Every structure is written in C-alpha cells, then in structure tokens.
Amino acid sequence: MENEMRALDISEDDIATMFMAIYWAINTSTRKAAFWLLTYILHAPSLIEVIREETKAAFKDDGNINLEHLHNQCPQLNAMWNETIRMSSYAASVRFITEDTIIGGKVLRKGNRLMIPFRQLHFDRGVFGETADSFDHERFLKKATLTQSNNWRPFGGGNTMCPGRHMAKRSVLLFVAMLFHRFDVEMDGYQPIPAAEEGKPVLGIMSIKGTDDLRVRLTTRKAKA
Numbered sequence: 165m166e167n168e169m170r171a172l173d174i175s176e177d178d179i180a181t182m183f184m185a186i187y188w189a190i191n192t193s194t195r196k197a198a199f200w201l202l203t204y205i206l207h208a209p210s211l212i213e214v215i216r217e218e219t220k221a222a223f224k225d226d227g228n229i230n231l232e233h234l235h236n237q238c239p240q241l242n243a244m245w246n247e248t249i250r251m252s253s254y255a256a257s258v259r260f261i262t263e264d265t266i267i268g269g270k271v272l273r274k275g276n277r278l279m280i281p282f283r284q285l286h287f288d289r290g291v292f293g294e295t296a297d298s299f300d301h302e303r304f305l306k307k308a309t310l311t312q313s314n315n316w317r318p319f320g321g322g323n324t325m326c327p328g329r330h331m332a333k334r335s336v337l338l339f340v341a342m343l344f345h346r347f348d349v350e351m352d353g354y355q356p357i358p359a360a361e362e363g364k365p366v367l368g369i370m371s372i373k374g375t376d377d378l379r380v381r382l383t384t385r386k387a388k389a
C-alpha cells in the first residue's frame with residue numbers, strides 16, 4: 165500500500181497520516197466493541213447458551229469456522245452486536261457545508277462545519293423507545309429496520325462511512341463465538357457494568373472510565389466425546 169501511495173506521488177507526511185488513521189482505526193474500536201459485547205452478555209448469562217446454539221453450525225469438523233454463517237445466519241448474535249454498538253458508540257460525523265442548506269427550518273451556512281454526534285441519535289427515545297438507555301438484546305430482532313434508520317450511525321455515513329465495518333463485525337462475532345465454544349466464561353463475582361469514559365469523544369467506541377474493568381473466569385470446556 166505504501167508503494168502504491170509513493171507511486172502516486174503522495175507526500176511522506178500524507179502517507180504517515182493515512183497509516184496512522186488506519187492503525188488507529190484497527191486497534192481501537194474493534195477491541196472495545198468486543199469488550200462491551202462480552203460485558204453485556206456476561207450480565208445476562210442466559211445469552212451464552214443462545215449464542216452457543218445459534219453459532220454451532222459455523223464450527224466445522226475440520227476445524228474451520230464459517231464466518232459467513234456468523235455474519236448472516238445468527239440473528240440473535242447480530243442483534244446483540246447492533247445493540248452493543250448503538251450503546252457504546254461515541255463518535256460524530258463532521259461535514260463541511262459547501263452550500264447554504266436548510267434542514268428542519270434551520271439555515272446551515274456555507275463554509276461552516278457541521279457535527280453530527282451519534283450518541284444523541286442512538287439514545288433518541290422517539291426512535292428507540294422508552295428503553296433507549298438500556299441494553300435490549302432483542303431490540304434489533306424485534307425491529308430489524310432500525311439498522312436502516314438515520315438514527316443508527318455507528319459507522320458514520322456517506323462517502324466516508326467506515327470501510328472497516330464488515331471486518332470489525334466479523335472479527336468480533338468470531339472472537340465471541342470461539343470464546344464461548346472453547347470456554348465457560350463467567351464474571352469473577354458480580355460486578356456492575358463498567359463506567360464508560362463519556363467525557364472524551366472518540367472516533368468510534370467508548371473506552372472504559374479510569375481503572376474500571378471487568379474480571380472474568382475462564383474454564384476450558386471439555387470436548388464432546
């Protein structure tokens with residue numbers, strides 16, 4: 165990729181900026197999304213069996229795992245994923261206004277910047293209902309069209325919509341499915357859902373606040389005879 169950029173005469177500074185953005189995108193939001201998804205599941209442990217049952221067809225006898233099964237044929241796990249990134253997204257799209265535009269009776273002047281904070285969209289009770297503040301693992305099962313809503317934008321939108329979104333989802337679903345197939349997982353004694361760092365906007369998924377964490381116990385599951 166670097167060679168291709170050099171061949172296009174892109175400057176050293178711009179190449180560094182692009183790589184920085186890519187490394188950062190890969191290394192931050194995806195692992196945080198996995199953390200929050202596991203946290204929500206461990207706080208409703210009956211979901212673990214639901215996931216094991218739904219994902220077991222993805223695990224092949226030859227050791228391979230069918231990623232597309234996890235992506236397309238596991239509605240419950242997918243609904244948990246959608247709900248997790250609704251709850252934990254703290255990004256905002258920033259757009260440069262190129263023409264005077266009227267939205268909802270408000271004039272947006274050419275030359276200004278517009279910020280669209282996702283958290284406010286994701287917690288809008290007009291769209292997500294009275295339970296918008298809490299994790300509902302079935303929310304996107306009961307209403308699959310929510311993913312088409314302009315209020316659900318964990319990956320932004322338009323030309324700069326996150327190109328890593330499919331990879332991020334597949335990585336996290338794979339990690340969670342493998343974890344529950346290989347291990348019994350439980351909280352190391354009851355712990356509340358860790359506080360999220362709400363004071364610091366990020367381009368993606370929220371961090372845990374301060375030293376909060378979630379300790380878990382893992383026990384290897386015995387292979388079925």
Ligand code: HEM
Binds near residue numbers: 186253318323329369
């Ligand atoms: C849960 C995981 C992730 C979340 C929530 C996330 C979220 C976002 C958001 C909100 C944007 C800005 C979209 C906009 O401007 O409207 C973005 C951009 C971007 N993301 Fe992600 N992302 C995730 C994972 C990834 C991964 C795994 C990669 C790379 C493999 C990636 C690569 C990028 C890149 C390159 C951009 C800039 C796109 C552009 O400006 O054209 N992201 N992401």
